[in-house]
């Protein structure tokens with residue numbers, strides 16, 4: 001690498017998301033945002049070396065049964081067994097291979113194995129509710145779990161979260177880091193959920209809803225849902241003007 | 247060109263993030279016993295001054311030579327000379343809103359237009375009530391390069407000190423104020 005190349009770095013750049021692609025930080029229907037959303041506008045940060053790189057983790061962090069939430073204990077958890085699978089893609093439809101996918105969820109009764117979750121639904125001794133997987137060369141991931149239950153919360157009168165699975169993704173750069181929730185098609189609780197509806201754009205909202213996948217559903221064993229996750233895509237490379245010689 | 251897909255929207259990690267996102271070694275950007283390592287500690291408070299007890303901080307940084315073990319670094323991926331250097335840390339807040347990361351100071355970085363970025367970590371903050379992560383940067387006090395850092399210089403001078411860590415007994419301190427007076431500067435990346 002010559003000194004010149006060191007001085008004029010050509011960096012990839014990730015497209016900035018549309019304003020409507022994500023929820024506004026201040027979404028008063030979701031009450032916890034009121035005291036936590038920053039009031040100052042975000043400061044524009046050009047993407048530099050720290051942003052276009054990121055942790056490429058996973059190998060060595062995944063146990064053999066981490067992708068199968070129904071086989072992490074002595075017995076099987078109660079509930080409807082499901083397969084959740086899909087691809088991690090970037091905004092240009094390219095696969096994101098070998099990237100870590102972390103999930104967590106409530107059990108079939110809608111209860112989390114967490115000290116702060118105390119609503120009177122039973123815990124399941126055979127269910128922890130945490131999964132990890134690494135996407136393959138085509139960006140595919142695959143989990144086996146049980147259908148999570150809906151659960152109440154105190155956000156508003158008679159508030160219930162639609163059934164969901166929390167997803168955390170790294171992609172290949174800091175810019176692509178994403179935490180989201182996967183929902184199930186046709187959930188009757190969508191209408192009153194301020195977290196789901198914090199995404200204003202209907203089409204964007206639908207990107208959080210998995211598709212029932214009868215082809216992958218295994219006879220006499222498990223229903224399947226397909227959930228593709230799209231991380232930010234790259235801008236076409238722009239070459240800097242070579243005359244800028246300071 | 248290739249088809250453009252809409253991105254999947256972000257959602258909050260919710261109050262039960264610890265189930266899915268706890269790593270036993272999460273706080274260790276560098277292993278215990280690494281020469282020069284220190285703790286970066288801080289507290290997250292909301293707009294009412296209350297501790298944020300259900301949040302998580304993630305850090306990403308270059309190694310002390312200013313290098314990344316990443317193929318998109320145009321200088322080439324380079325494994326750090328520090329054994330076990332991960333560059334990445336993750337720590338949930340405790341009941342007092344406190345987090346702690348065990349790391350080393352990164353080196354300065356070249357920019358695409360020939361400038362130099364002062365040593366910094368980038369932080370993502372996730373939490374209940376945060377529908378999208380918040381991104382901020384941690385700079386170090388008494389770094390001459392801070393004066394000409396291209397990111398710091400774009401920040402309102404009255405708010406710049408929210409991006410500066412301060413010396414602490416076993417390292418540095420970096421508090422995060424989500425909202426209100428002395429609100430931390432957060433970035434759109």
Ligand SMILES: [Fe+2]
Nearest residue numbers: 161164166260
């Ligand atoms: Fe949840």
